[in-house]
Amino acid sequence: MCALRFWLISLLLATTVAAQENPADVPPDMKHMQHSDRHGGFMQGGMHHAVAKGVTLQSKVDEVTHAITLREGPINLPANTSHMMMPQPPELHWTVPMNAWLLAYSPRLVEANGNEVSSRVLHHTAFWNENRRDFLCPNKEEHIFGAGSEMTNWIQVPGYGYRVQKGDQIRIETMVHNPTGTSYENVFLEVRIPYQEADVPGPPARKSYYPAWIDVKSCGDSSYDLKPGKNIKEGVVRLNYSGVLLGVGGHMHDYATRIVLENVLRNETIAALDAKVDSKGQLLSMPTVTFFDKGGYKLAVGDTLKTSATYYNPTGKVLRDGAMGIIVGYFVPDDDLQMAALRRKARTAPHQTAAISHDR
């Protein structure tokens, strides 16, 4: 129902522009990045769904192409069914099999026979590293990837990656719905993740970036209500690390107007992103902005970042939990060693993921 869009950072170059013209490739949606009860309240916002039976996670490592494929399913999707009425996949865990940098994420939905399924049936998926705390909001786990119906690919940034350690527990939360008139059975969500191993000789080591989620709800649950008419919501977060932002994108939902990121101390606008919506107000895409050309946007300890999101709700009704306003970017700390302090024990014991290795 919410055509929430999340986007992420098609942080790259010429492909970015091309990608944004193609709706299938546009910034994904991140729908609800909050789960409530068990994990400090970040993804599904306290909603209670029936749990779909028989959904498992498989992982496959292709050492030739250096790509991991995670495959979640099978999922059945009756036509015209809201996420509340649809049994939802349980939380699943992926145990990272090696020390590596994860370089990008490409999500898609397929049937058992390999046919691609409309991404409109994905409400959202979100990956969280349970072994790390978020550097902006230590009450949350590090949120490493999110996608929604736009299925935006998170593109590689040359020289950078997200460092994982063997044994890290990645929690995967997926919510589906089916706003279409077509029923689907035995659907799988596949996410392809190119990687670079850290322990073997080969390409030079990469610098680590960290996903930065700068939310108008600050460090709380991301969803909020939209009243009729114009809505402006602002949130601030204070930075405890110095470094640079490589680029940012925005995550908003339908009826979005724009989202702005400011550096309060410097009284400077870092990025202003205007939402692209259709004639009904449904969100089509959010732009991304990169700061590569000047070596990144520099941030210092103590800087306060303010995000403000503007919506215009034309429905005349309150839209409960209809909105989110999040700037999502990649942050590169000046001193990566400081970020090591964010490691911790996972709350859940390591899970066995069915692993099919080394073949295709």
Ligand SMILES: [Cu+2]
């Ligand atoms: Cu959202």
